[in-house]
Amino acid sequence: MAFREYKIGSRVFGLALGGSMCITLFFPSxxxxxxxxxxxxxxxxxxTGWDAGWNLSDPFMQGSNKPVRVWLESEGQYxxxxxxxxxxxxxxxxxxxxxxxxxxxxxxxxxxxxxxxxGRSNPDGAVFLIDIDQDSKQPYIEYATATRGWNAADVLNxxxxxxxQHIGAGKSMFVREGCWWCHTLLPEQTQDWQVFGAPPxxxxxxxxxxxxxxxxxxxxxxxxxxxxxxxxxWMMLHFFNPRLVQPHSIMPRFDYLWGSVDADGQKIxxxxxxxxxxxxxxxxxxxxxxxxxxxxxxxxxALIDFVLSLK
Amino acid sequence: MxxxxxxxxxxxxxxxSAIFFGFSSIVWFVIGTGLGSFNAAKLAFPDFVTGNExxxxxxxxxxxxxxxxxxxxxxxxxxxxxYITPILGNTRLxxxxxxxxxxxLWNLGLTLGLTVLWMGLxxxxxxxxxPWVIDLYIASCMAIPLAVNVWMTILTRRTQGIYTTNWFFxxxxxxxxxxxxxxxxxxxxxxxxxTEAYLTWWFAHNVxxxxxxxxxxxIAYYTIPKVTGNPLYSHRIGHLHFWSVVVFYSTPAAHHLMxxxxxxxxxxxxxxEGVLIxxxxxxxxSNIMLTMQGKWNMFVENLEVRFTVTGCLMAIPLNMQGxxxxxxxxxxxxxxxxxxxxxxxxxxLGFSTFLEAAAVYLGLQTLMKRKLYSLALxxxxxxxxxxxxxxxxxxxTIAGLIQGAGxxxxxxxxxxxxxxxxxxxxxxxxxxxxxxxxxxxxxxxWMTARAGTTVPAGRMPHEMAYER
Ligand code: HEM
Ligand code: HEM
Numbered sequence: 184m185a186f187r188e189y190k191i192g193s194r195v196f197g198l199a200l201g202g203s204m205c206i207t208l209f210f211p212s213x214x215x216x217x218x219x220x221x222x223x224x225x226x227x228x229x230x231t232g233w234d235a236g237w238n239l240s241d242p243f244m245q246g247s248n249k250p251v252r253v254w255l256e257s258e259g260q261y262x263x264x265x266x267x268x269x270x271x272x273x274x275x276x277x278x279x280x281x282x283x284x285x286x287x288x289x290x291x292x293x294x295x296x297x298x299x300x301x302g303r304s305n306p307d308g309a310v311f312l313i314d315i316d317q318d319s320k321q322p323y324i325e326y327a328t329a330t331r332g333w334n335a336a337d338v339l340n341x342x343x344x345x346x347x348q349h350i351g352a353g354k355s356m357f358v359r360e361g362c363w364w365c366h367t368l369l370p371e372q373t374q375d376w377q378v379f380g381a382p383p384x385x386x387x388x389x390x391x392x393x394x395x396x397x398x399x400x401x402x403x404x405x406x407x408x409x410x411x412x413x414x415x416x417w418m419m420l421h422f423f424n425p426r427l428v429q430p431h432s433i434m435p436r437f438d439y440l441w442g443s444v445d446a447d448g449q450k451i452x453x454x455x456x457x458x459x460x461x462x463x464x465x466x467x468x469x470x471x472x473x474x475x476x477x478x479x480x481x482x483x484x485a486l487i488d489f490v491l492s493l494k
Numbered sequence: 495m496x497x498x499x500x501x502x503x504x505x506x507x508x509x510x511s512a513i514f515f516g517f518s519s520i521v522w523f524v525i526g527t528g529l530g531s532f533n534a535a536k537l538a539f540p541d542f543v544t545g546n547e548x549x550x551x552x553x554x555x556x557x558x559x560x561x562x563x564x565x566x567x568x569x570x571x572x573x574x575x576x577y578i579t580p581i582l583g584n585t586r587l588x589x590x591x592x593x594x595x596x597x598x599l600w601n602l603g604l605t606l607g608l609t610v611l612w613m614g615l616x617x618x619x620x621x622x623x624x625p626w627v628i629d630l631y632i633a634s635c636m637a638i639p640l641a642v643n644v645w646m647t648i649l650t651r652r653t654q655g656i657y658t659t660n661w662f663f664x665x666x667x668x669x670x671x672x673x674x675x676x677x678x679x680x681x682x683x684x685x686x687x688x689t690e691a692y693l694t695w696w697f698a699h700n701v702x703x704x705x706x707x708x709x710x711x712x713i714a715y716y717t718i719p720k721v722t723g724n725p726l727y728s729h730r731i732g733h734l735h736f737w738s739v740v741v742f743y744s745t746p747a748a749h750h751l752m753x754x755x756x757x758x759x760x761x762x763x764x765x766x767e768g769v770l771i772x773x774x775x776x777x778x779x780s781n782i783m784l785t786m787q788g789k790w791n792m793f794v795e796n797l798e799v800r801f802t803v804t805g806c807l808m809a810i811p812l813n814m815q816g817x818x819x820x821x822x823x824x825x826x827x828x829x830x831x832x833x834x835x836x837x838x839x840x841x842x843l844g845f846s847t848f849l850e851a852a853a854v855y856l857g858l859q860t861l862m863k864r865k866l867y868s869l870a871l872x873x874x875x876x877x878x879x880x881x882x883x884x885x886x887x888x889x890x891t892i893a894g895l896i897q898g899a900g901x902x903x904x905x906x907x908x909x910x911x912x913x914x915x916x917x918x919x920x921x922x923x924x925x926x927x928x929x930x931x932x933x934x935x936x937x938x939x940w941m942t943a944r945a946g947t948t949v950p951a952g953r954m955p956h957e958m959a960y961e962r
Binding site: 186189196199200203204206207208210211212214215218224228233234235236237242243244273277280358359360361362363364365367369371372373374375377378382383384385387388389390391392393394395396397398399400401402403425426429431432433434435436437438439453457 | 536537538540541544545546547550551552553555556613614615616617618619620625626654655656665669672676680684685686687688689690691692694696737740741744745747748750751753754755756757760763826829830831832834835897901902904907908911912915918
C-alpha cells in the first residue's frame with residue numbers, strides 16, 4: 184500500500200460503506216423499534232413459539248417442542264399452551280420486541296416477568312392468554328400460569344382434541360416443506376387485497392420468526408386462506424393430492440406427511456393408493472380412492488391446523 | 495489434490511488451487527443446473543416424481559439456488575481470483591496451500607450445507623436459508639481464507655499500482671464477509687419480525703450487489719484487455735464504476751420488499767437508489783465495449799471474448815429491467831411473478847455466468863498450459879447455453895406478464911396456472927439445454943487436461959490455433 188492514494192481510498196471506502204450501512208440498517212432500526220405488537224402479532228408469536236425455522240430445540244424440524252393453541256369453550260378465548268420443556272416464546276426473553284405499551288401492560292397486568300424467571304427450558308410448562316386492556320384498547324400477554332395458576336398439562340387434558348390446534352408444528356412443516364416457494368404470506372398493498380385479503384400492518388410481525396413472506400408466487404397468497412376456505416375436509420384431500428380437488432393444480436402431493444398410519448391406526452398403503460389413483464386418472468375407475476384421515480399426531484394434521492389458522 | 499494438502503507450500507505447483515477450484519465449479523455447475531432442470535420439470539409436470547419427500551419441489555428448490563450461487567458462481571470467482579490476482583501483481587499466489595485447503599473445505603462445506611437444506615432444515619429465510627451453524631462455517635472456512643489469500647497476494651505484489659480488477663477483488667472479498675455476518679445476525683441473535691424480514695433481503699440484495707456483480711465485472715476487466723491486447727479504455731470510468739457500486743448498490747435492499755409494511759421513506763429511498771445503480775452498470779458496459787474497439791472480429795473468432803462480450807451485452811437488458819421494475823409504478827405489476835425469476839436468471843445465468851465461464855475457460859487453459867481440446871464442443875457449449883437461457887428468459891418473462899395481468903384483473907388463480915403451463919414446459923426445455931451444454935463443457939475441459947495440445951512457455955493459449 185505504498186501510494187498515498189490507496190490510503191485515502193481505503194478511508195473513503197470505509198466511509199462510503201459505513202454510511203450506506205448507517206442509512207440502510209441504523210436509521211430504519213428506529214422505525215422498526217417503534218412498531219407496537221398488534222393482537223395478530225401476539226397470536227402469531229404465541230402460536231408458533233420460539234422459532235419455526237431451524238433451531239436447536241427442534242434440530243430435525245419435526246415440529247417437536249412446539250406450543251399448541253387450545254380453544255377454551257368456557258372462557259370463549261384461546262389459551263396458548265407450552266408443555267413442560269417447550270422453549271418459551273420470544274416475548275419472554277425479549278419483551279422489548281413487543282413495543283413499549285404492550286410490553287408495559289404484559290409486564291404489569293400479565294405478569295410476564297414471572298415467565299422469564301422460569302428460564303428458557305420452561306420446566307413446569309406455561310399457559311398464556313391474550314387480553315385487551317380496557318383503557319388503552321391495547322392487547323397484551325397474560326402469563327396465566329402466574330395470574331390464574333393454570334397448569335399446562337391440566338389445560339391440555341381438559342380440552343377435547345378438536346379444540347387443540349398444532350399450529351406451531353404446522354408452521355415448521357410450512358417452512359420445511361417449502362410451501363413458501365410457491366405461496367406468499369404477504370398480500371400486496373395494491374389491488375391484491377381484493378382477492379387475498381388485507382395486507383398486513385406494521386405491528387403484525389413482532390416476535391415472529393421466520394416471517395416466510397415468500398418472493399415468488401406460483402399459487403395464491405395464503406395469509407388469509409382460512410377465511411376463504413375453512414374446510415378441513417377440502418384441505419385434507421388437497422394436501423394428499425391437489426389434483427383430487429383441482430385437476431389443473433401444479434402443487435406437489437404432500438401425502439408423505441400422513442406418516443405410516445391413519446386416524447384409526449390402520450396402515451396406509453401408499454402404493455395401492457397411487458395405483459388406484461392412476462387407474463382413476465386413466466378412466467378405468469369412476470371414483471378416486473378414499474383419502475385416509477390423518478392421525479392425531481401426524482404432520483399432516485399439524486399443517487392443516489396451521490393453514491386453517493390463517494384467518 | 496489430497497497429496498498436496500499436506501505438502502510444503504513451495505512444493506505445490508503454482509496455479510493448483512485455481513485449477514481445483516475451476517474444475518469444482520464446473521462440476522457444481524452441472525449438478526446445480528441438473529437440479530434446476532429437475533425442478534422445472536416438476537413445475538411443468540407436477541406428478542413427474544412423487545411420493546418421495548426428498549424429491550419434492552419444496553425440498554429441492556433451495557438446493558438448486560445454493561448449488562449454483564455457492565458452488566458454481568462463487569467457486570468460479572475463487573478460481574478467477576486465484577488465477578488473476580497473482581498475475582496482475584506479477585507474483586505467485588500468497589499461499590497455494592491455503593488455497594487448496596480452501597477449495598477442499600469449500601466442497602466439503604457445500605456438500606454438507608446442501609444435504610442439510612435438502613432435508614428441509616432451513617432457517618426459512620430466502621438466500622440465507624442455511625442454518626446458522628453452516629453460516630459460521632461458510633464465513634470462517636470459505637469466505638475468510640479466500641479473502642486472506644487475495645489480500646495477501648495483493649499486499650505482496652511486485653507491481654507498483656493495483657489494477658482495476660484487483661481493487662474489485664479486494665473490496666468484494668471484504669464486503670462479502672461483512673454482508674454475510676451482518677445479514678445473518680437475525681439467526682445468530684434471534685432477531686424477529688420485520689427486522690428479520692428486512693435483513694433477509696438486505697443480505698440477498700447485497701450478496702448480489704457487492705459480491706456477484708462487482709466480481710463478475712472485475713473478471714471482464716481482465717479478460718477483455720488480456721485477450722484482445724487492447725488496454726482498458728478508461729481507468730477513470732473504472733473508478734466511477736467502482737465507487738458507484740459501493741455507494742449505490744449497497745443501499746436499495748428494501749426494493750425487494752416494496753409491498754411489505756416497511757417505513758415508507760425507506761422504500762422510496764431504495765427506489766431512487768435502485769435507479770442510480772444504472773450508473774455503475776452503464777460505466778461498466780461502456781468501458782468494456784469501448785475497449786473492444788478495433789477488435790470486434792474477436793467477438794466472432796475467439797471463444798473467451800465471445801462469452802465475455804455476450805455477458806456484458808446481457809447486462810444492458812438486465813439493468814434496464816432492474817432499474818424500472820423496482821419503481822413503485824411497475825413493481826406492483828410484476829412483483830412475485832415469473833418475471834422476477836426471469837430477471838434473476840438473466841442476472842445469474844445470463845450476465846454473470848457468461849463472464850465466469852470465460853474466466854474458467856481462459857484460466858484453466860493458461861494454468862494447465864493446454865489448448866482447449868475442441869473448439870467445436872466449445873461452440874456447442876456457447877450456443878446451447880445461449881439458446882437455452884434465452885428460451886428460459888423469454889418463457890418466464892411471458893409467464894410473469896400473464897401472472898401480473900391475472901393479479902390485477904383478479905382472475906381466479908387456477909386460470910393463471912393453466913395459462914402459464916406452456917411456458918413452464920418451455921422453461922424446462924430451455925433449462926435442460928443449459929444442463930446438457932454444461933455436461934459437454936465438463937467433458938471438453940477434462941479432455942483439455944488430458945489431451946489438449948501443450949502451450950509452449952511464454953505463449954498464451956488464445957495465440958495458438960485450435961486442432962479440433
Ligand atoms: C439496475 C440494476 C438492478 C436493479 C435496480 C434491480 C432490482 C431488482 C428488484 C427490485 C428485484 C426484486 C423485484 C421484486 O421481487 O419485486 C430484483 C430481483 C433480483 N435481482 Fe435485480 N436489479 C438490478 C440488477 C441486478 C443484478 C446486476 C443482479 C445480479 C447479478 C440482480 C439479481 C437479482 C436477483 C437474483 C433477483 C431475484 C431475487 C428474488 O429471489 O426474488 N439484479 N432486482
Ligand atoms: C448458473 C445457472 C443458474 C443460476 C445461477 C440460477 C439461479 C437461480 C436463482 C437465484 C433462483 C431463485 C430465483 C428467484 O427466487 O427469483 C433460481 C430458481 C430456479 N431456477 Fe435457476 N439458476 C440457474 C440455472 C437454472 C437452470 C438451467 C434451470 C433449469 C430449468 C433452472 C431452473 C430454476 C427453477 C425451476 C427455479 C425455481 C423458480 C421458481 O421458484 O419459480 N435454473 N435459480
